[in-house]
Amino acid sequence: MSTYLQGLMDAVTAKNPHEPEFLQAAGEVLASLEPVAAKRQDLVDAGVFDRIVEPERAVIFRVSWVDDSGKVQVNRGFRVQFNSAIGPYKGGLRLHPSVTLSVVKFLGFEQIFKNSLTGLPMGGGKGGSDFDPKGKSDGEIMRFCQSFMTELQRHIGQFTDVPAGDIGVGGREIGYLFGQYKRLRNEFTGVLTGKGLSFGGSLARTEATGYGLCYFMREMLAAVGKSFKGQHVVISGSGNVAIYAHQKATQLGGKVVAMSDSAGYIYDPRGVDLDVIQQLKEVERVRISEYVNRVRGAEYHEGSAGIWSIPCQIALPCATQNELDLESAKTLVKNGLIALAEGANMPTQPDAVEYLQQSGILFGPGKASNAGGVAVSGLEMCQNSLRRSWSFEEVDGYLDEIMRDIYASSAAAAAEYGAPGNLVAGANIAGFLKVADAMLAQGIAY
Numbered sequence: 001m002s003t004y005l006q007g008l009m010d011a012v013t014a015k016n017p018h019e020p021e022f023l024q025a026a027g028e029v030l031a032s033l034e035p036v037a038a039k040r041q042d043l044v045d046a047g048v049f050d051r052i053v054e055p056e057r058a059v060i061f062r063v064s065w066v067d068d069s070g071k072v073q074v075n076r077g078f079r080v081q082f083n084s085a086i087g088p089y090k091g092g093l094r095l096h097p098s099v100t101l102s103v104v105k106f107l108g109f110e111q112i113f114k115n116s117l118t119g120l121p122m123g124g125g126k127g128g129s130d131f132d133p134k135g136k137s138d139g140e141i142m143r144f145c146q147s148f149m150t151e152l153q154r155h156i157g158q159f160t161d162v163p164a165g166d167i168g169v170g171g172r173e174i175g176y177l178f179g180q181y182k183r184l185r186n187e188f189t190g191v192l193t194g195k196g197l198s199f200g201g202s203l204a205r206t207e208a209t210g211y212g213l214c215y216f217m218r219e220m221l222a223a224v225g226k227s228f229k230g231q232h233v234v235i236s237g238s239g240n241v242a243i244y245a246h247q248k249a250t251q252l253g254g255k256v257v258a259m260s261d262s263a264g265y266i267y268d269p270r271g272v273d274l275d276v277i278q279q280l281k282e283v284e285r286v287r288i289s290e291y292v293n294r295v296r297g298a299e300y301h302e303g304s305a306g307i308w309s310i311p312c313q314i315a316l317p318c319a320t321q322n323e324l325d326l327e328s329a330k331t332l333v334k335n336g337l338i339a340l341a342e343g344a345n346m347p348t349q350p351d352a353v354e355y356l357q358q359s360g361i362l363f364g365p366g367k368a369s370n371a372g373g374v375a376v377s378g379l380e381m382c383q384n385s386l387r388r389s390w391s392f393e394e395v396d397g398y399l400d401e402i403m404r405d406i407y408a409s410s411a412a413a414a415a416e417y418g419a420p421g422n423l424v425a426g427a428n429i430a431g432f433l434k435v436a437d438a439m440l441a442q443g444i445a446y
């Protein structure tokens with residue numbers, strides 16, 4: 001990095017010494033913005049780079065709730081409102097024991113650029129809690145969500161901050177959160193996205209991130225004269241993103257041969273049966289290891305990281321951050337990988353990203369390739385404002401168009417700033433410039 005940006009990164013590190021996830025995200029973005037800093041002295045003079053790495057607001061709060069045995073439990077809640085230069089804060093709520101301020105700041109920072117890339121007027125934010133919904137009853141989850149929203153409602157609103165779901169937050173949790181917001185505020189507004197269809201949700205929201213990931217991959221492949229057809233695909237994870245990435249990849253002609261969960265992975269050389277995966281994960285909510293008891297000829301292996309040893313041409317990491325390391329990247333390349341796009345947030349470790357790019361692998365960064373979810377969340381906001389609902393086909397059409405535009409703008413920015421083909425740099429630059437110009441226009445208050 002330049003002296004200026006390196007100095008800024010050093011300052012960020014000194015301020016946030018115990019936040020590795022946030023520092024990783026900030027370092028990756030600032031490194032790719034070096035040509036912008038060299039070309040846009042006006043942004044340097046206005047302190048835009050210095051301001052964009054500092055959240056506008058971060059709220060940490062206690063969440064007390066009572067479990068089924070009558071015992072009081074206490075968790076910690078977070079909402080980081082990172083940047084509102086181009087619209088109200090927008091970003092999911094994550095419920096998982098791994099949630100810390102560092103994780104929420106990393107996700108909120110990434111969300112700034114992801115939301116900007118969609119072309120919709122949405123700022124960047126993120127939130128959540130270290131509450132673990134696994135093993136909890138519906139009543140316990142409801143009581144937690146109601147307590148969480150009792151505090152969160154002070155900081156959000158349809159024109160201020162519009163949360164959505166993330167890991168651990170699906171339709172059930174959004175319903176409980178929305179019900180409590182409505183009760184406390186006495187208003188029915190589009191304050192959350194990912195809602196049920198009966199109270200303002202959008203068709204295609206469930207499928208959006210996985211579908212969008214495959215639309216982005218399709219564009220990456222098409223740029224070099226390739227497609228999904230006849231390609232073996234490995235997808236890590238078996239949650240919402242992974243399931244619908246499987247569905248769309250298969251529709252586009254690929255064969256998904258492996259999927260995983262946090263305990264291990266399955267390999268099915270005939271192609272993973274999506275109906276079975278959906279039954280196990282969406283209905284029975286059991287481990288993916290059960291797949292081999294339903295499908296003859298499939299294999300199960302302990303340890304989710306081993307999934308990257310399965311030969312494939314297309315890899316779609318859809319589980320969690322930093323799941324794919326350098327050794328896994330080397331194995332993928334050795335086994336014939338041609339393209340990888342991130343379905344999760346920052347699932348590929350930095351040295352693995354560098355190796356894949358140096359090896360000539362097509363690489364789609366998460367802030368671009370997994371933006372389909374927040375894109376359809378933005379479309380849900382539009383529908384709420386219009387007081388109407390669009391058909392599945394209409395929403396899917398808009399999603400396809402948005403993902404094509406994200407690829408095109410990322411590729412164009414990479415070429416303009418001296419890094420043709422580098423979509424990591426291109427996505428960061430394209431997302432940054434829209435926000436930076438808005439910040440410049442609005443003065444130093446933002």
